[in-house]
Amino acid sequence: MICINGEKFEKDEIVLLDYLETNRINPKRIAIEMNGEILPKSQFNEVVFKSGDIVEIVNFVGGG
Amino acid sequence: MNTKIPDKNEIDNVLSLRHTQEVFEKLKEARVAVAGLGGLGSNISLMLARSGVGTLHLIDFDEVDLSNLNRQQYFICHLGTYKTEAIKEEISRINPYINVITDCVKVTDENIDSLFKDDNIICEAFDDPDCKAMLVNHILETRKDAYIVAASGMAGVEKSNTIITRKITDRFYLCGDGTNTVVKGNGLMSPRVTICAAHQANTILRIILGKYDI
Numbered sequence: 001m002i003c004i005n006g007e008k009f010e011k012d013e014i015v016l017l018d019y020l021e022t023n024r025i026n027p028k029r030i031a032i033e034m035n036g037e038i039l040p041k042s043q044f045n046e047v048v049f050k051s052g053d054i055v056e057i058v059n060f061v062g063g064g
Numbered sequence: 065m066n067t068k069i070p071d072k073n074e075i076d077n078v079l080s081l082r083h084t085q086e087v088f089e090k091l092k093e094a095r096v097a098v099a100g101l102g103g104l105g106s107n108i109s110l111m112l113a114r115s116g117v118g119t120l121h122l123i124d125f126d127e128v129d130l131s132n133l134n135r136q137q138y139f140i141c142h143l144g145t146y147k148t149e150a151i152k153e154e155i156s157r158i159n160p161y162i163n164v165i166t167d168c169v170k171v172t173d174e175n176i177d178s179l180f181k182d183d184n185i186i187c188e189a190f191d192d193p194d195c196k197a198m199l200v201n202h203i204l205e206t207r208k209d210a211y212i213v214a215a216s217g218m219a220g221v222e223k224s225n226t227i228i229t230r231k232i233t234d235r236f237y238l239c240g241d242g243t244n245t246v247v248k249g250n251g252l253m254s255p256r257v258t259i260c261a262a263h264q265a266n267t268i269l270r271i272i273l274g275k276y277d278i
Contacts, residue, residue, distance in 0.1 A: 029193040031200050033232050038204040058232060060200070061245035063219045063252050064104040064191040 004055045014049040020057075031058045072161045079116045087273060088116060094272040095119035097183035099171055099199055101126075101147040103252055104215055105189030106137035107261035108268075113155040115269055119163040120155070121183055124148055125170040135254040171195065176202055180210070185271055187264055188214035193245075204236055213267050217241040218260035220250040227256060229263045231278045237271075239263035 002009045004019065020027055032039040033056040039047060049055055080088040094117050098105045101124035109122055128142040128150050142150040148166035155164055167179060176199070180186055186203055190196050196214060203212045217240035218227060226241040240260050246252055270276070 026193075029197045031197060031204065031232070031236070033236070036233065038201075038233060038236070040205050041201050056232060058200075058216070058238060059242065060193040060196040060214075060216045061219075061243060062191060062193045063217070063244070063246050064100055064102050064189055064196075064215060064257070 001051060002049045002053050002055070004049070005057055012051050016044060016047045016049065019049075025057065025059060029060045031060075032056070033058070069160060075159055075161060083116065090272055091116045091269070092118040094185070095121065095183060096185045096187060096268055096272075097121040097123065097180055098187045098189055099123045100189035100191065100195075101136075101151050102132065102189065102191050103135040103254075103257035104218075104261045104264065105187070106147070106151055107258050108187055108189055108265045109151050110137055110154060110158065111262065111265035112268065113158050113162050115265075116159070117162070117269075117272070119165065121165045121167070122148055122151060123167045123169065123171060123179065125168055135252055135257045171199060173198070173202075177206070180207070184210045185268055186210055186212045187268060188212060189261075189264070200236070204233070208235075211235045211237070211271050213237045213239070213264050213271070215240045215260050215264055217244045218256045219244040219246050219252050220256065221253055222256065224256065224259055227259050227263060229267055229278050231276075234276075237264075237267050237278070239267065 002014050027044055035054055096112055096117055098109050124147040126147055128138045128145050128147055138150050146168050148168045152164045152166055155162055188196055188199050200212055200214050203210055222244050230238045232238055
């Protein structure tokens with residue numbers, strides 16, 4: 001099971017870029033915390049979440 | 065109008081009595097960077113100044129525009145003035161003994177490291193979501209010693225209580241409702257922007273005082 005933003009997915013793997021595309025999330029406007037650590041932006045293109053991973057994708061919206 | 069400017073000891077004594085000596089000293093010794101001096105950053109800067117944060121490093125490249133006055137802490141007399149200069153002047157009218165360092169520049173990949181090298185509490189107060197993500201990711205990836213307090217989602221007149229503070233990692237706090245961006249019919253309004261700014265300012269005071277929970 002993989003947990004992303006509190007939602008549980010019964011999968012062994014989720015490719016980050018696939019998840020972002022499916023949910024129409026712009027990769028330029030996010031920060032990702034994975035298992036308590038920040039995921040460097042340079043890894044966004046290759047990272048694959050595995051079973052047991054707990055992920056928080058912070059989406060920045062405009063306004064300030 | 066009484067134009068006598070209180071001397072430093074008078075202001076320090078008042079703050080110390082209000083906040084206790086221990087809190088006063090910690091705030092006076094602290095340094096905070098505020099990146100962006102719009103609706104969030106102008107409010108945050110004044111709240112931190114009123115609280116007695118000793119050194120404020122304020123960064124913005126823009127000038128005060130008439131369209132800013134619906135939510136930003138500027139006045140008609142500031143129109144056309146750089147926001148760094150306008151807010152510095154306002155802070156001097158609250159507490160002239162606060163050390164205000166200004167950088168009238170746009171934060172870029174090229175200058176980001178040198179700009180924030182002396183700051184370990186950094187407040188993200190930009191308007192543009194790409195800039196928000198750029199600053200937050202860069203600080204979190206390169207500055208393991210720094211705290212960043214960011215904001216996402218505060219437009220419109222949605223319920224006040226949807227604006228919250230979240231702790232994403234040990235050094236990354238996020239304030240806002242997470243969703244309400246600027247679209248036609250849902251612009252930035254003073255109350256919710258100020259609520260979000262107050263969440264950020266209070267989080268920063270808590271970090272300075274060693275209270276890291278939310």
